[in-house]
Amino acid sequence: MLESKVIIIKIGSNVLTQSDGMPDLERMKHLVSQISFLIEQGKKVVLVSSGAVAFGRQAVAIPEKLNPVFKKQIWAATGQIRLIHQYQGYFEKKGIQIAQILVTKEDFRDRKHFLNMKNCIEALLQQGILPVINENDTVTITELMFTDNDELASLTAAMINADTLMLLTNVDGIFTGNPAEPDSELIEKIASDTPEVSSYISATKSSFGRGGMLTKYAMAKKSADLGIQVIIANGKKNGVLQAFADKKLRCTWFEPKKKKQAPKKWLAHGAHYYKGEVFINSGAKASLTSDVIRSLLPIGITKLEGEFSKGDILLIRDEKGDKVGLGRAEYSSKSAIEKLGQKNHKALIHYNYLYLFDHD
Numbered sequence: 001m002l003e004s005k006v007i008i009i010k011i012g013s014n015v016l017t018q019s020d021g022m023p024d025l026e027r028m029k030h031l032v033s034q035i036s037f038l039i040e041q042g043k044k045v046v047l048v049s050s051g052a053v054a055f056g057r058q059a060v061a062i063p064e065k066l067n068p069v070f071k072k073q074i075w076a077a078t079g080q081i082r083l084i085h086q087y088q089g090y091f092e093k094k095g096i097q098i099a100q101i102l103v104t105k106e107d108f109r110d111r112k113h114f115l116n117m118k119n120c121i122e123a124l125l126q127q128g129i130l131p132v133i134n135e136n137d138t139v140t141i142t143e144l145m146f147t148d149n150d151e152l153a154s155l156t157a158a159m160i161n162a163d164t165l166m167l168l169t170n171v172d173g174i175f176t177g178n179p180a181e182p183d184s185e186l187i188e189k190i191a192s193d194t195p196e197v198s199s200y201i202s203a204t205k206s207s208f209g210r211g212g213m214l215t216k217y218a219m220a221k222k223s224a225d226l227g228i229q230v231i232i233a234n235g236k237k238n239g240v241l242q243a244f245a246d247k248k249l250r251c252t253w254f255e256p257k258k259k260k261q262a263p264k265k266w267l268a269h270g271a272h273y274y275k276g277e278v279f280i281n282s283g284a285k286a287s288l289t290s291d292v293i294r295s296l297l298p299i300g301i302t303k304l305e306g307e308f309s310k311g312d313i314l315l316i317r318d319e320k321g322d323k324v325g326l327g328r329a330e331y332s333s334k335s336a337i338e339k340l341g342q343k344n345h346k347a348l349i350h351y352n353y354l355y356l357f358d359h360d
Helices: 025-040 052-059 068-093 105-109 111-126 149-159 213-225 240-245 262-268 282-288 333-339
Strands: 006-011 044-049 098-103 130-135 164-169 229-234 252-254 276-280 301-305 313-317 323-328 354-356
Touching (some): 025 044, 025 240, 044 149, 052 068, 282 323
Parallel strands (some): 006 044, 098 130
Antiparallel strands (some): 276 301, 313 323, 323 354
C-alpha cells in the first residue's frame, strides 16, 4: 500500500445498517473515532456516506402501499438530517467540524459546477473541516442517479486529486468465490496486468445498498487507471482504518497506474454525460492513439451526432462505431459541422481535454 495524504472514505449502507434495517450507531461511532485518528495523523479526509434511508426508516412510518420511489425519497430526505446530525454530534466530541454537501450527477457533468464543487471541498479541507458528501436523492430521477455511492466516491476522488479511495463494505474485499464459502480466497492485490477478476464476483446486491461488488470493482478499476490507489475493506471490523494506517489491513488493494492530469480525470467519468458523438476516420484514430501528443482536428472527423455547445463532453467513435475516448468541445456543433473534414481549422478537441479508453 502507498502513502496517503488525501483520502476519500466511502461507508456503505450495509456497514451503517443493522440486519433489521435500523441504523448501527455503535459502528458509526467507532468509524468516526477511526476517521478522527486519520485526521489527527495529518490526513485530509472526505467522507462519502450512505445510510440516510436507514435513519429515515427508523423515524418515519410510511404506509406500505405508497409508491416505492416516494417512500425512498421521503426516507432519504428525513433521514439525511438525522444522519448528518448524528455525525456532527460524534465528530464534535472529537473536536472536528463537519460540512454537508449534497450532489447530483448533473454537478459532475457541468464543468463550472464541477469546479465550484471542487473549490468548495478543497477550501473546507484547508480549514480542517470534514466534508460529508451524499447524493441528493430527493431531486434525482432514475436515469440521472449515481449507480450508487461507490460511483459518487470515485468521481469525488478524481475531482479533488485524492491519492486514495477506500470503499468500506461488509466483506474484506473481492474473493475468488462467494465470501461465505470456506474455499473462497481473498484477492489481496489487483495490478493493472492482473487478469480479469469480475467473473469471480457475485452479481447479487447487498440488502440495503443500490450496488454490489461488481460496481465496486468497475469503479475501483477506473480510479486505479487514473492513478488513485483503491482499497475495498470490511467496515464492520473494528480498527479497520488503524490497520490501514499501519499497513496491516486485510483487504483488496488496486495498484494505481501513473497519475492522469486533472481535466482527464474529469473526462474519464463522462461516459454517461456526453452531449454529442464525433466519428473519426482511421487516420485521425491512428494519430490520437500514437505516442505523439495530438488534438482532434476537423479534417479527421467524418460525422457528428447530437447538438452540443462549447465545453460539453463528446464521445469519440471510430469508423466501425467503436468507442475511442471522450473529449471536451472547443466550439459548438453548429461551428463543427461547417468545418467538418476541412484543413487549417482549430481543433474540436484539444489534447489537454482528451481522454482515450484503454490507452495510456
